[in-house]
Structures are given as C-alpha cells and as structure tokens.
Amino acid sequence: MASQTIDAGEVIERQPAGAGQYLVVLLCALLMFLDGFDTQAVSYIVPALSKEWHLSREILGSIFSAALVGLMVGYLAIAPLSARFGHKRMMVTSTLLFAVFTMLTVCATNVTELIGLRFLTGIGLGAAAPSAVALTCEFAPKRLRSTFVLLVYCGFSLGFVVAGLASGALMPTHGWKSLMLVGAVAPLALAAPLAWLLPESLAFLQRRTDGAERMRAVLMRLFPRVGFPPGCTFRLEDETDQRASVTALVRGRAAAGTFLLWIVFFLNLAEFYFMQSWLPTMLTGLQYAPSTVVWVTALPTIAGVLSAVPLGLAMDRVGPYATLTTLYVVGGVFMWLVAGAFSGSVAWLMVTVFCAGFCISGGQKSVIALAAVYYPQSLRSTGVGWALGLGRLGGIAGPLVAGMLYAAHWTPAEIFAFSAWPVLAAAVGVFAMGRVYGARPVAAEARATQ
Template sequence: MSQPPLRLHLPEFIDQRRVTAYQYGIVALCGFVMFIDGFDTQAISYMAPHIAKEWGLSQTVLGQIFSAGLVGLMVGYLALSPLSDRFGHKRVIIAATAVFGAATLAAVWAGNLTELVTLRFVTGMGLGAAAPSAVALTGEFSPRRLRATFVLVIYCGFSVGFIAAGLAAGWLIPGHGWRSMFWAGAAAPVLLIPFLVRGLPESPVFMIQRNMDPHRIYAIFRRMDPALPAALTDQIPPVFGVAENESGMRTALSSLFTRKLLPGTVLLWLVFMINLAEFYALQSWLPSIMTNLGYPMSVVVTATTLTTVGGIAAAFVTGPSMDRLGAYATLGVLYLVGFVFVALTGAAFHAPLWVLLTADFLAGCCISGGQKSLIALAAVFYPAPIRSTGVGWALGVGRVGGIIGPIVVGAALAMKWSPSVVFYAMSVPMLAAALTVLLLGLRYGRRADRSSQPDGTADQATPPLAQDSSPAVGPTSAV
C-alpha cells in the first residue's frame, strides 16, 4: 500500500506550530527595514535648517523638500507595493532598499534644490515600496495568534528610527555637517542588503501560486518545522495548499474592491486618514506651539520625543491585546481613550509641566500607538495574497490625511485659535476613528476571531477574509 502524500497547507501549517528562531529572524530583518525607513523620514527634519542656511533657502522652499519625500512615499505605497504580487515580497524589499539607499547616497552630492527634491522623491518611493512588503512578509510568517503583535513589533522599528535620527543628528551634524546624515542613511541599507539576500525567504504563498520549485518551497516549510522529513522524495511529492482570497484570479488591487471587502477597505482608509492626520498634525505643530508658549527647547524636545516613545510603549500592550482579545475591540478602545487624552493635552498647556508631559506621552500612546495598531489591523484584515497591496494602499490613501491634518491645524492657529481649543478640536476625529473601527468589528470581527482558538490551534472554519475556496493542489498543478 502506497504512503499518502505529505500535505502542507498555509496558513494552518504556521498557525498550528510554535514560532521558531527562523521566523523570529524574518521579523527582525523586516524590523530593520522599518528602522531605516523611520531614520530616513525623520533625518531630513534635522538637516533642513542647515541646508537652508548653506543654500540661502526660505522656510517656504524647505517645504518642497519635505513634501517630495511624502509624495514619493505615497507613490511607493500606491503604485509600487502591488509589484510584490508579481515579483514576490523578498525581491521588492531588496530592490526598494537598494533604491532608497542609492538615492540617499546620491543626495550627498546634491548641489541645488531641484536635485535634492528629485532624490528625496525617489527615496520616498523606495521607502514606500519596502514597508508594505515587510509588513506582509511578517504577517505571512506569523501565526494568527501573534500576527498583530509581530506587525506592531516591526513597526516599532520605524519609531526607533525616528529617535535614532535625532541622536545621530546631535552627534554628526555639529562636527561633520548635514551631509554626514545622508552618509549614515545610505550606509545602513547598503549594509543590510546582504543580510536580506541571505536571511529573508520569499513568500511561500507567492511561490506556491507561481508553481515554483517544490524543493525551495519545502525547504522553507522545513526551516519552520525541522521534524519534517529531511528531503523530498520524487516518488511521493508533497501536496502544497494555500488559502486563496475569495476573488479567485483577480489582481491584488481589484481584490480590495470585491463586494465583501469593499466596505471594510473604505472604512479602513477612513481610519488611516484620520490617524495620519492626527499624527502629522501632532508632530508638526507641537514643537511650534510649545515654543510660542515660552517653553525652553529642552522641554519642547522632551515633549515631542515622549509622543514617539508613547507609541512604542503602547505597542507592548495593544499587540498582545489585539491577538488575545480581538483587534477591532482593542483598537476601538485605544481611540476612545485617545479622544480623552488628546483633549487633556489641550487642557494641560497651562498646567504644571509634569501634567503636560504626562498628557503628551498618553496622547502619543493613542495616536502613534494607534497608527502602529492600525497597520496590524490591516495585516489581519487582508489575506496573504493581497496583504501587501492592501496595507500599501491603506497607507497611501492615509497620506491624504497626513497632508491635510497639519494644514488644517495651521489654518486654525492662523485664525487665532488657542492651542487648547486646537487640541480640543483634534480630539473629535479620534472619537470618529473609534466608532469606525468598532463598526468594522461588527461587520468583520466576529467571524474572523473564530478562525483560531485561544490555545493557538486553528479552527475548522477558515476566516472569511482568507477563505480556502479551492482544494489543496499538488506539484503538478500548483507547484
């Protein structure tokens, strides 16, 4: 009697096993990609005054440098992240890392505004292409019971990059000039690329769907479970299976707009726009508001840094809570609490300093921490075949909010609104975000939560957003 073939099906294979050092290594590499993203995004803010002084630029013109990177990010999120559906996450991450590393290095020799703006745009495109694929690959190698936590962990790399940029700027710029920050920003991706090539696997879902070499696919499965047989046998090849999105053969982009996913996609985009509007309004205007209120620069820097640190601290709570108690309920409650703390920050501007700093930290927990948690929610919401595109487009559309938020706050301050009233007004969108997330949970949360049991074993029912609509297929038809 012949031995039955070995059946290896995703995502159940990962959901039913312990996380291995191999998977932790993948998460760490993706976290380093996000770290470089955060470093580069924030570094230009510290270089800008020195660039303006050397080149004789006005503050208005400096805005073009900031905007070029943000526009490039949006293009990367919207136009380049879907390329992972065609070429694979690993290739996109490595290529994008090489692009923004090369563009950052070229910026060392930029001699005028046009050259620098162009290079910042290209850098932004590379960063925008790498981040969604890093999130998607992390989600794919994470068991559902830990997926939100792992995505939050790698996105903390982005915030750590923010902090590292400030430390590096304080050390490098005074002694070596503003171009030294570009040298540092270029060296990091160049040094990281060999580790990505060697240590980062290709998406097994992508490989199965593209009928790639079964030996390469099996090697990835065995790295996650060494108890599997040491090698494939030609007589009894394994049967690989993967949960397909319900749209079948649709492209990843069009899959976002199917009848079942369209309401969730639109609501997610709305929350992304609200959260990014709050984030960039806070980061852009808090230093200026506090400076105008007479606080010394040391206090201004401390308060601004605390908002970022708060986002990192929040991840240690929201990640496990999203995995254990539900992603939608956790994020909805976080935004409800944020509604209170953002308003409290407005009331604390004329309170004792410790009250203001505490309020800044707690507001950062909900705004910066909410942004990280929202990306984790998107990684849970979208199935693996369209996860990179789903996250990328959510981030790209959300940038609209990131652009509008600081403009609206600036207009309010120009109309002589007090800082307290501005923050009272900023608290209202947090309430809207909370209600939207809770509405998402009512529509999608209950069935998705039944996809895994509390002990981490997969249920018999497949989650509705990653429904296995076709039987597992063997190497002759799918591998």
C-alpha cells in the same frame, strides 16, 4: 508513487514560533526602523534648513510632505509588483534605492532639489513596507499575527527615537548633512542581511517551476524539527484564483470594511505625521530648550514602542475592534489635553504628549495589524499597501493643514485642540467596522468559501 502534499499553513499553525520566524520579524522591523529614522530625521533637519536657506513657513509643509507623496506612489504603484518579483526581492531592491536617494540628498543645494530627492526616497520606502507586513504575516501563526505586525512596526517607532538622539548628537557639531549620511549608510548595511537571511514568500515560490523544492528548503530552515520528504508538494492557506487587484478590495462584503479602513488610516496618519513633523518647530517657536524639543518630540515614538506588546496582546485576545475604538477615544482626550499643557509645566507637557503618542503611534501600528488580519492572503499585500497608500494622503494632509493653520497664526494650543476631533472620528470608524465584521472576519469568510 504519488508525492506527499503538506499543508504549509498547518505546519506554521501547529509549530511553536521559532528562531527563523523571529528572524523574519527582526529583519522586517529593521527595515521599518529605516523608514521611521528617515521620516523623523527630516523633522529635525527642516528647522536648520529654514534658517540656513531662509525658507518661508509655507514651503516647510511641502518639504515635510514630499517623501509622503513618494511613499504613496510606492505603496500604490510599485508595491503590487511584489506579486511578480517576490517580497524579498522587492524589499532588497527598495532598500538600495532609498539608500542611494538619501545619499544624494546630502548634495542638495536648493529646496527644489531637496523636495525632488525626498519624493524619490519616499518611493523606495513605500515599495518595501507592504512586503514587510505581508511576509511577516505569511510566516506567523494566526494566534500571533497582530503581535508580530506590531513588533515589526516597533522598528518604525525606534527609528523616530534614534533620529532624535542622533540629531542631538550630530547636528550641533556636524550640521544637517551628517544626519542624512547616517540615513544613507544604514540601509546600505541592511541590504546584505536582507538578501542573505530573509526567506522568500511561499506564495511567490509556489508559482515558480522549481517552487516545491524551494518551498521545502525555506520550511526546513524555519522548522528544522519537522520532516519534509524529498519530492513533496505544498498547499498554502489561500490558493484562490482571485487576483490581488484593488477591485477585489471594494467588491462584495469586504467593500464597506475597505472604505472604513481607508478612512481610519487617513485620519490616524494625518495625526501621526502632524505631531512628528510640527512638534519640533512648534516647541522651538515657543522657546523651549533644544534638549526639551528633542525629548518631547521623541516621546510619542517611545510610547509607540511601549504600546506594541500590550496592544498586540489585547488585539489577539480581546479583539481588534474593541481595542482600537477604546484607544482612539482615549487618544482624542489626550490630544485635547496637550493643547492646555503648552501653558503648563514641562513635566505635564511630557506626560500628555507621551499618552497621546501611545494612542496615536500605537493606533497606527494597530490599524496596520487590523488590515493584515482582515484580508485573506491573496489580498493581504494589496490590501495593506492600498490602505497605507491612501492613508498617506492623511500623512500629506496633516502636516500641510497644520502648516496652513500655523501660517495663519493659530497657536500650537489651538491646533492641538482642533486635532482631537479627527481622532474621535477614527474611533467611530473602527466601531462601525466592528459592528459589521466583528463576528466574522472577511479573511475567515474567504477561506470558508474556497
């Protein structure tokens, strides 16, 4: 008697989202929390190190960017290995690696060691994030994919907020090393729940010799009310033979969208890391109180957390292109308003920074969700990884350019006024992408041609 073949994608689509799927979102969000905490912790540590080690302004941009270079290497070179080793194994191994390198950062005695260890930490972080996005999408119904990805990236924003609060609580008494210790212990604590509770990718399991039985075990755990008879086999949403290579991203009709995504990622991440890396230093230089520095710097990420649900719903219901175009236009306006707010009251500064953060931090999450739904499953991890990886060039360039302008004695107001233009350019890129692909997404087209 022939074994029954079950469409796993159809099961995911027809069943209501359950506790198992929300657990995947939670675990992936916790992983992104560590990424956000690590990134923002350095922004608070660098001013302290600048005084303790007598560092010049020019070297500060290199410290900010070291982990971002490592992230890019992790995204482009290491993350694609998840196709061979599985998303779950990649996430667990990467979490342990960046825990170890963060712990070693505590022992750094000079700027060269610090930059090298920040680079290695970034590689570990970069290897994990694309797998977190891909795994979230794989177990999410299409009607909730954008929302789930945005919820995962709420973890990133919460990591920024907690880093600010932890720096205010720990650094005045225990110094900068205490913040790094927290950043090392947290991923060590997360590794065990990831290994124990996170399901492996169905696409990876399908290629194993015992894949059908292992897929059945995963689906039974996620959907206990659905009957999966012993010996059944499974069909996935996307079973093309297309290799998940970068050449597949830049061929055919998908090519223009891929290049536009890369440009938008570059611009958005340049703005995001410029704000988060330099706001503490700029506000400190303008003689704001330490408590004000912490709270103003945390506002963009608080706004980013609050943006997740409304932006996710808007992308799923109104459409990703219209939502993101509007978001970036408004974001450009508020970046310009922040420039004038430095000479105004603290309250007005906080309002403008919050609104700019809603658009910039929310835009970062939203464009990741756009990439996740733009590519078919066979290209999703590679597509998201390369978009994040090349986007990190913007994350590297943003702090470096700001550092050059700051060293050239541009005022914070002048730098923020200049920064409004790249946000508006990102709006143009998303609008152009929507004009080409809005009516028929590439992912849908890929499935239709199977």
